[in-house]
Amino acid sequence: MIATSGQTATRLAHFFSAGKKRRFIDLMPWTLLLVLATVGILSKGGLFLSSSNLSNIVQQSVIIGILAIGQFVVVLTGGIDLSVGSVMALMAMITGMSLPLGSPLAVGITLLAGSAVGVTSGLMIVYARMPPFIVTFAMMTICRGLALTVTSGNSVQVPETPLLALGFGWQKIAVWVVVIGIIWYLLNQTRTGTHIYAVGGNPEAARVSGINTTGVLILVYAISGLCGAIAGILSFTRNGGVAVPTSGQGYEMQTIAAVVLGGVSLFGGEGRFSGAVAGVVFVVTLRNILDLSNADAFWSFCVIGVVLWIAVVLRGILERIH
Amino acid sequence: MMNSLLSADTKIKAPNKSLNQRAKDLFGRWALGIVLLALAIIANVLSHGSFLTVKNLVNVLAQNAVLGVLAVGQTLIILTAGIDLSLGSITALSAVCLLQAQGLGFWPSLIVALTVGLLAGLVNGLLVSWGRVPAFIATLGMMQVAMGLAYVISKGFSINDTHHTGLLFGEDKLFGLVPGTVIIWLLVTLIAWFITRRFRYGAYIYAVGGNRRTAKASGIPVNRVLIFVYSFAGICAAIGAVLYVNRNGNAEPSIANIATLSMSMAPVVVGGTSLFGGIGGVWKTITGVLVLGVLSNIMVLIGVPANPQQIVQGVIMLVVVALFVWQQRRGLSH
Numbered sequence: 001m002i003a004t005s006g007q008t009a010t011r012l013a014h015f016f017s018a019g020k021k022r023r024f025i026d027l028m029p030w031t032l033l034l035v036l037a038t039v040g041i042l043s044k045g046g047l048f049l050s051s052s053n054l055s056n057i058v059q060q061s062v063i064i065g066i067l068a069i070g071q072f073v074v075v076l077t078g079g080i081d082l083s084v085g086s087v088m089a090l091m092a093m094i095t096g097m098s099l100p101l102g103s104p105l106a107v108g109i110t111l112l113a114g115s116a117v118g119v120t121s122g123l124m125i126v127y128a129r130m131p132p133f134i135v136t137f138a139m140m141t142i143c144r145g146l147a148l149t150v151t152s153g154n155s156v157q158v159p160e161t162p163l164l165a166l167g168f169g170w171q172k173i174a175v176w177v178v179v180i181g182i183i184w185y186l187l188n189q190t191r192t193g194t195h196i197y198a199v200g201g202n203p204e205a206a207r208v209s210g211i212n213t214t215g216v217l218i219l220v221y222a223i224s225g226l227c228g229a230i231a232g233i234l235s236f237t238r239n240g241g242v243a244v245p246t247s248g249q250g251y252e253m254q255t256i257a258a259v260v261l262g263g264v265s266l267f268g269g270e271g272r273f274s275g276a277v278a279g280v281v282f283v284v285t286l287r288n289i290l291d292l293s294n295a296d297a298f299w300s301f302c303v304i305g306v307v308l309w310i311a312v313v314l315r316g317i318l319e320r321i322h
Numbered sequence: 323m324m325n326s327l328l329s330a331d332t333k334i335k336a337p338n339k340s341l342n343q344r345a346k347d348l349f350g351r352w353a354l355g356i357v358l359l360a361l362a363i364i365a366n367v368l369s370h371g372s373f374l375t376v377k378n379l380v381n382v383l384a385q386n387a388v389l390g391v392l393a394v395g396q397t398l399i400i401l402t403a404g405i406d407l408s409l410g411s412i413t414a415l416s417a418v419c420l421l422q423a424q425g426l427g428f429w430p431s432l433i434v435a436l437t438v439g440l441l442a443g444l445v446n447g448l449l450v451s452w453g454r455v456p457a458f459i460a461t462l463g464m465m466q467v468a469m470g471l472a473y474v475i476s477k478g479f480s481i482n483d484t485h486h487t488g489l490l491f492g493e494d495k496l497f498g499l500v501p502g503t504v505i506i507w508l509l510v511t512l513i514a515w516f517i518t519r520r521f522r523y524g525a526y527i528y529a530v531g532g533n534r535r536t537a538k539a540s541g542i543p544v545n546r547v548l549i550f551v552y553s554f555a556g557i558c559a560a561i562g563a564v565l566y567v568n569r570n571g572n573a574e575p576s577i578a579n580i581a582t583l584s585m586s587m588a589p590v591v592v593g594g595t596s597l598f599g600g601i602g603g604v605w606k607t608i609t610g611v612l613v614l615g616v617l618s619n620i621m622v623l624i625g626v627p628a629n630p631q632q633i634v635q636g637v638i639m640l641v642v643v644a645l646f647v648w649q650q651r652r653g654l655s656h
Contacts, residue, residue, distance in 0.1 A: 082462070128644040129651065133458040134587075134597065137407065138636040138643075141581055145632030153629060249579075253466045256459065266456060298478070301470025305463040312460075313453040 025263040025270075025318065029278035032261060036282060040289045047292055057281070057288050062176045063088070063231045063238070064254055065280040069183050070227030071255040072276040073220045076187075077200040078268025079125065079132040081224045084231075085251030086143035087117055091232025092243035093147050095163075096156030103163040111229045117143065118225020122218035140252065147245040156243040167237025179230060183223070184273050196220060200268025250301055257308040258283045260315065283307075354594060354609050361616045368623040380500055386615040387503040388413070388569070390608065391562040392586040393593075394507075394514045395443075395555030397607045400590050401518070402531045402551055403599025404450060404457035408464035409559045410577065410584035412442045415468040416563035417573035421481040428485075436560045442468055443556015447549035465584070472575035480574035483567055503565045510561060514554075514604045527551060531599025581632040582618075588639045589614050596650070597643060614638070 040048040047053060067084045074081045091110050098106040117139065124135045165171055187193035198206040199216045207213045236243045262279030264271030286307065287300045366373040373379075392409045399406045420435035442464060449460035518524035526547045529537040538544045562583075567573050577583065587597075593610025595602025614635070621631050 080458070082458075124640065124644065129647050130640070130643050131597065133405070134643055135640065137458075138585075138639045140636075141585060141639075142633050142636035145581070145629055145636065148629040149627075149633065152627070250466055253462055256462070266459065296474050296477075298470045298473035301466045302474070305465075305467035305470065308463045309449055309453070309455065309460065312455045313449070316454045 025315070026272055026275065029262045029275045029282065033278050033282050033285070036285050036289070040285065040292075044289065044292045048289070053288070053292070057284055058173060060288065061280050061284045062172050063234050064251065064258065064284060065176050065277065066179050066227050066231045066234070067251055068255040068258045068276060068280045069179055070224030071252075072259050072262070072264060072271065072273070073183065073187070073196065074132075074224050075200075075256075075259050075264050075266060076196050076268060076271055077217060077220050078203070078266075079217070079220065080136060080256070080266075081121070081221065082133060082136040082252045083117070083121065083139040083143055084224065084228055084255055085248035086140045086147065087114060087225060087228030088231045088235060088248040088251060089243075089245055090117075090143040090147040091229045092236040092247065093150055093156055093232075093245055095233050095236045096158050096241070096243035097150065099158045099161055099163070103161060106163070107233060110233055111226060114225040114227075114229025114232065115222045116225070117228070118222040119218055121225070122221035125221065126214045126217050144245075151245065153245060155245070158241045161241060163233070164237050164241055167234060167240070172234060172238070175230065175234060179227065180273075180277065187273060192216070192219070197269055200270075202269070250304075253308060254283050254304055255280075257304055257311065260308065260311045263315070265315070265319075266312065354592075354606075354613065358609060358613050358616065361613065361620065365616055365620050365623060368620060373619070373623075380504070382612070382615055382619060383504045383507070384501050384569070385619075386611050387507040388562045388565045389582055389586060389589065389615075390507040390611045391510050391558050391565060392555075392583060393589045393607045393611050394510050394604055395551075395558030396586045397590050397593075397595055397602065397604050398514060398518065398527060398551040399457070399555050400531075400587060400595050400597060401527050401599060401602060402548060403534070403597075404548070404551070405587060405597070406446065406461045406552065406555050407458060407584070408442070408446065408461040408468055409555060409562075409586045410580060411465045411468035411472070412439055412556055412559035413563045413566060413583055414573075414575050414577035415439075415442065415472040415475075416560040417567050417577055418472045418476045418481060418575060420563055420567055421483055421573045422475055424483065424485040431485075432564065435563055436557060439556040439558075439560025439563070440553055441556070443553040443559070444549065446556065447552030450552060451545035451548040465578070469575065469578040472578060476573070476575050478575060480572050483571045483573070503568055506561065506565060510558060511604050511608060517554075518603060523547065523550065528600055531601075533600075581635055582614075585635055585639060588635060588642075591639065591646060592642050594646075596646065598650075 067088060071081055071084060091114050094113050095106050095110045098109045101109075121132075121135050121139050124130055125132050166175065187196065195206070195211045195216050196219075198209075198211055199213050203213055206216075232243075235247060258279035259271070259276050260266060260279070261282050262271065262275035262277070264276060264279075283304060286303065290300050290303060291297075362374060392413065396406055396409060416435045416439045419438045420431050423431035423434040425431075426434070446457075446461055446464050449455040449463075450457050453460070516524075518527060526537070526542050529540070529542055530544050530547050534544060563573070563577075566577060582588075589610035590602070590607050591597055591610070592613055593602070593606035593608070595606055617634075617638070618631055621634065626634075
């Protein structure tokens, strides 16, 4: 009898502490964002709060935000995509080069190419059983090499095209909202979404319970490639119709930092969509405050790297405390 | 315990092997050497006989010394089942620091560069061990931090070696032939070989890579071993930086973007060290570096520009890792 009540107590304690941890990690990205915004307001005052600056933050969040959504879906399965930045650069080049065929066709080709890159990574991870970080790291080099090769290192310029309207103002934000909507629906309202979480939580259990784990894994890398393609089109249009083969460097780290800051577990299966979006806004706001402080642009590389470390270590400590 | 750990990665030999099996083993052991020889012959044909000359071969060694030194550090890390994505960036940072400090004189600036490399490696090691951060995440962060610092310190410009800091090693040639850079590469390899094969710590490195939990349970100081290998690799990157400055006469933050250096794990896996830890060694890595080096020489001879070479390197790495995983799985199923 005593043993049973003891067990119940343990279970209850476990339940509550797990719940607390859950709630704490869900709140973490928003708390951090609030702290950062306070720092921004206190140090930069009106400059930070000005409507032009706030809209700047939202505008700058779009491309990183779309890449981070792809990264988020991959990380949910316990994988990682180090190629997002180079994929974006390559896709911008492809958009620029295929524009003479007409805008719709160029967009179609880019989206296809992006998913093809993702599917290739996914196939290698699933069928050759290679670690995701090695596959996507090699993919990062290959895509960067391809982006540099197609024009021997030069930029592609197509100044006049109706597609350019996508890169500015509400249109750009609308693209982000649509991507967020689709992926949110996929993750929270469909069976596939549940499967993605299940594969990340315990791949073996997921496989045994009849989930098509290979399909899920290929799908998430395809989604990430597709997000890379959309980000590539946006980066091409934002630059006024110029695709730069060296663009997107360090984006893989910014997206990973955003996802981890958003409370997503790097080991898969855990993480909320809203957290990932908050993480993106955090990373962009951090960059914005550094810009406003007239810091050397390269400092942001260092700062975001350090923030990534702190986020991963902190999350690990939280996991172990509870 | 020492001995059992040391022999952990050598295969258990069956008493009576068929001749066929022995031939297969022999081929397996020398396969990469045969590939290297074949590539060298191809290069020799393509260059109309000027590849296989002593002078050119020494040059090939000198060309690959920077990557070679980085790959030695990377080997020790991969032996512990880790990975370091940041070695190219640490090289860039150390090279920039070396030449920023060149006014202080040769030895002080050398110490500055080595300290920077050591500190960067130490941070990696602390994050991976005490911080329990996955190696590729910790070093991805360092890749950006070190690159960012290199840009901040140099303000984005290339720094010329006006004090000839890098040349102190390179001027002298052994037997009037072998440049100092190659000697240093071999020395670093030799030191790493001594550590892995002749010291207890080396056995620990293999044990941690073989099975971290078992290693911990058998009382091996896993965290200290990890901190050691990442710090060692950081120093290797700093030595690589000195060799780079020696060869190029300048340092620039964009060294971090050189694909061969940031992919320093490629020669390690080509050489036959397992990405999953516990199997391999530093001498294998030298063969790996040479295979990739001769291959890039062949690409230059055919007239492939630098950018497509980057693609080829990525593809080679994928193919080699895929082959390795395939071979291991086949080995398990038998």
